[in-house]
Amino acid sequence: MGQITSKIRLRDAGITLLVLFLAFGISQLLLPKTGVENNSALIFAAAVVIISSLTDGYLYGIAASIIGVFCINIYFMVPYAEFNLSFNGYPVAMISMLIPALIVCALTGNLKKHAAEAEEREKKTRELFEMNAKLEKEKNQIEIAHAKNAVRSNILMAVSHDLRTPLTAISGSASYILSERKTEIPEDCAKMIEDIKTDADWLSVMVQNILSVTRVNDMQKGLKLRPEIPEEIIGSSIAKISRRFPASRISFVPPDDIVLAMMDPLLIEQVLINLIENAVRHSGSTKPIEVSLEYEGGKVRFLVRDHGKGLPEDILNQITEDSPVMVERRGDSIRGMGIGLSVCQSILKAHNSRLYAVDAGEGTCFYFSLDAAEDNIYDETENIDH
Amino acid sequence: MMKQKILIIEDDRSIVHFMKRALEDEQYQVVIAESARDAKAIFLSHLPSLVLLDLGLPDQDGMLLLGEMKMQHPEIPVIVVSARTWEDEKVKALDMGADDYVAKPFGISELKARIRTALRHASLIQSGTPAEDGIFKRGDLVLDVPHHRVTLAGERIHITAHEFQILELLFRNQGKVLTYSYMINQIWGSYVSTDNQILRVNMANIRRKLKEDPVRPKYIETELGVGYRMMDE
Numbered sequence: 080m081g082q083i084t085s086k087i088r089l090r091d092a093g094i095t096l097l098v099l100f101l102a103f104g105i106s107q108l109l110l111p112k113t114g115v116e117n118n119s120a121l122i123f124a125a126a127v128v129i130i131s132s133l134t135d136g137y138l139y140g141i142a143a144s145i146i147g148v149f150c151i152n153i154y155f156m157v158p159y160a161e162f163n164l165s166f167n168g169y170p171v172a173m174i175s176m177l178i179p180a181l182i183v184c185a186l187t188g189n190l191k192k193h194a195a196e197a198e199e200r201e202k203k204t205r206e207l208f209e210m211n212a213k214l215e216k217e218k219n220q221i222e223i224a225h226a227k228n229a230v231r232s233n234i235l236m237a238v239s240h241d242l243r244t245p246l247t248a249i250s251g252s253a254s255y256i257l258s259e260r261k262t263e264i265p266e267d268c269a270k271m272i273e274d275i276k277t278d279a280d281w282l283s284v285m286v287q288n289i290l291s292v293t294r295v296n297d298m299q300k301g302l303k304l305r306p307e308i309p310e311e312i313i314g315s316s317i318a319k320i321s322r323r324f325p326a327s328r329i330s331f332v333p334p335d336d337i338v339l340a341m342m343d344p345l346l347i348e349q350v351l352i353n354l355i356e357n358a359v360r361h362s363g364s365t366k367p368i369e370v371s372l373e374y375e376g377g378k379v380r381f382l383v384r385d386h387g388k389g390l391p392e393d394i395l396n397q398i399t400e401d402s403p404v405m406v407e408r409r410g411d412s413i414r415g416m417g418i419g420l421s422v423c424q425s426i427l428k429a430h431n432s433r434l435y436a437v438d439a440g441e442g443t444c445f446y447f448s449l450d451a452a453e454d455n456i457y458d459e460t461e462n463i464d465h
Numbered sequence: 466m467m468k469q470k471i472l473i474i475e476d477d478r479s480i481v482h483f484m485k486r487a488l489e490d491e492q493y494q495v496v497i498a499e500s501a502r503d504a505k506a507i508f509l510s511h512l513p514s515l516v517l518l519d520l521g522l523p524d525q526d527g528m529l530l531l532g533e534m535k536m537q538h539p540e541i542p543v544i545v546v547s548a549r550t551w552e553d554e555k556v557k558a559l560d561m562g563a564d565d566y567v568a569k570p571f572g573i574s575e576l577k578a579r580i581r582t583a584l585r586h587a588s589l590i591q592s593g594t595p596a597e598d599g600i601f602k603r604g605d606l607v608l609d610v611p612h613h614r615v616t617l618a619g620e621r622i623h624i625t626a627h628e629f630q631i632l633e634l635l636f637r638n639q640g641k642v643l644t645y646s647y648m649i650n651q652i653w654g655s656y657v658s659t660d661n662q663i664l665r666v667n668m669a670n671i672r673r674k675l676k677e678d679p680v681r682p683k684y685i686e687t688e689l690g691v692g693y694r695m696m697d698e
Contacts, residue, residue: 240521243548247570248479254573255483259490283570290550306662308669311687314679321680322572333679337669339662344690345552452662 091134095143098133102126103150110154119154123147124179131183135191144180228296236293239286246286250279280323284352285415288422291349295429302346302429306339306452309372309379316351317370320359327359328367339452340379346426347381347449350434353419354383354445361416362387362442378448386442394420395443398436423447468494469584472513474504474530475546476523484517487573488580501525508534513541515584520547520558528561535562540591542583546571552690559644559691566642566691582640582697601636603695606675606684608632617675627652628671631664635685640697642688668693 106119127147131140253276261269295302310333317329351370358368364387373380389395394417397404404420423434427447436445471488475481476499485495496511498504501522508516516534520527531543542564547554555566564583567576599610605618610633615622624632630652635643645661653663668685675684686694 243569244477250570252483255487308665310679315689317680
């Protein structure tokens with residue numbers, strides 16, 4: 080900024096000197112032709128006007144008019160090349176040079192100010208226009224991205240729904256044979272039909288997982304969380320797992336206190352189903368899986384603990400660091416584990432929460448916390464007394 | 466005894482196939498409609514004992530068909546069978562008069578149990594009020610309405626007036642899912658906001674008093690996000 084003003088000052092000084100020099104030269108040329116009644120005063124006046132209009136502020140115009148007056152006095156008045164104070168009316172000449180200089184400076188100063196303002200306005204308008212165009216472009220891109228997301232989400236949802244119908248037929252037909260006609264078929268075939276049913280049911284859970292994720296993604300303004308009784312959610316998820324894995328052992332003792340937690344109940348049920356199912360299928364232990372609840376400082380914590388062989392280290396690290404669990408294929412024995420855990424992570428994220436996993440020495444303990452509902456305690460003591 | 470007739474409204478043939486076989490094994494007579502148009506005609510001409518309705522039909526939204534059937538013959542129970550998952554869909558179907566809701570995929574024994582419950586419920590309503598003496602029983606639990614008394618395995622348990630009303634409401638609709646909003650309206654009246662926290666806390670208290678195991682309840686089942694059901698069989 081300072082550099083720029085000193086540059087402008089240097090330029091203005093140059094202009095002043097140059098124009099004065101030109102005026103001096105022209106006057107010098109004209110002097111022999113016009114004699115005493117020369118026009119040097121007019122030429123210098125013109126120079127002062129030009130300088131005032133080309134430079135910034137009053138300084139250079141005033142300086143030029145003073146120098147001009149001296150120049151005229153010294154070089155272009157009798158006696159030449161001599162400063163003559165005795166000359167009559169000298170102060171008048173001085174003032175008559177100064178006044179136009181000041182007026183021109185004031186006028187051009189104004190003009191310059193207006194011009195500068197106009198230029199500034201134009202610049203701002205241009206900037207606004209450019210910004211507007213940029214915003215418009217970004218808006219379009221966002222809209223396209225949203226539209227793309229919506230399309231993807233819709234396709235995913237439609238496909239998942241459509242998968243359900245054949246899965247219902249496969250699982251339902253298998254369950255019909257197993258429950259009504261088992262005695263009519265050889266034992267090994269019955270075993271195969273059992274496998275068909277198990278796998279169809281597993282696929283249904285995966286479809287439900289995909290639908291859960293599309294639901295989380297669809298709710299752009301965030302999920303509508305409602306106060307729910309945690310033990311109802313836990314009870315329901317354990318009941319569903321027990322139906323699919325009748326041999327599994329899962330323990331849950333509800334706490335004495337009643338605390339409601341804010342959640343989307345079906346999504347949190349899905350989280351618990353995934354965690355419990357992982358424990359049932361992959362922990363490799365027959366000891367009971369323990370599900371429990373803890374209340375602490377306005378939070379409700381859900382815990383799922385198994386006594387199995389522990390998580391693969393990379394998955395444990397990903398959960399600990401809250402980075403997405405990779406869903407790449409890891410061999411059929413732990414099929415779906417990554418998908419289940421990453422669905423848990425995205426559902427919990429939508430609840431402003433996250434999944435934790437700790438190595439519990441023997442087995443793994445998964446947990447997550449949800450906000451407790453406000454006004455949690457209802458005290459209804461009025462009993463029927465007869 | 467005349468066979469009870471079940472109308473299956475479903476456009477997927479594989480599903481129709483196994484449902485038909487399973488229901489015929491149970492000595493029901495089965496009629497099939499693969500579109501809403503067929504369903505309306507068969508419904509009015511056969512007047513089935515029960516309808517199994519798939520909400521995703523090729524020619525009409527199953528929800529509209531449900532409304533029409535319930536308008537014409539509210540006494541015929543309708544069980545909705547649907548691939549749609551979320552609870553708002555279930556609540557809507559139940560509020561429109563569906564007697565039950567089975568989500569796809571379902572097991573055959575679950576479906577048969579629901580059908581038996583719905584049929585029993587319908588016949589009880591037709592033959593007069595259930596439990597005319599006002600004494601309801603399920604397992605060890607007895608609700609004595611005239612004496613305002615609840616006993617569990619013969620032992621009196623103390624419950625609040627609201628808890629009593631909730632139990633009575635569930636017993637009077639045994640086997641049927643009651644939505645949160647329906648129960649709140651019946652017990653607290655419509656002035657209570659949509660917030661169903663008060664119902665939920667009451668229910669949690671009832672369950673503690675009945676010593677319910679949340680995983681294997683003996684009396685009251687939870688339909689997550691939808692409501693509660695007094696178990697039947």
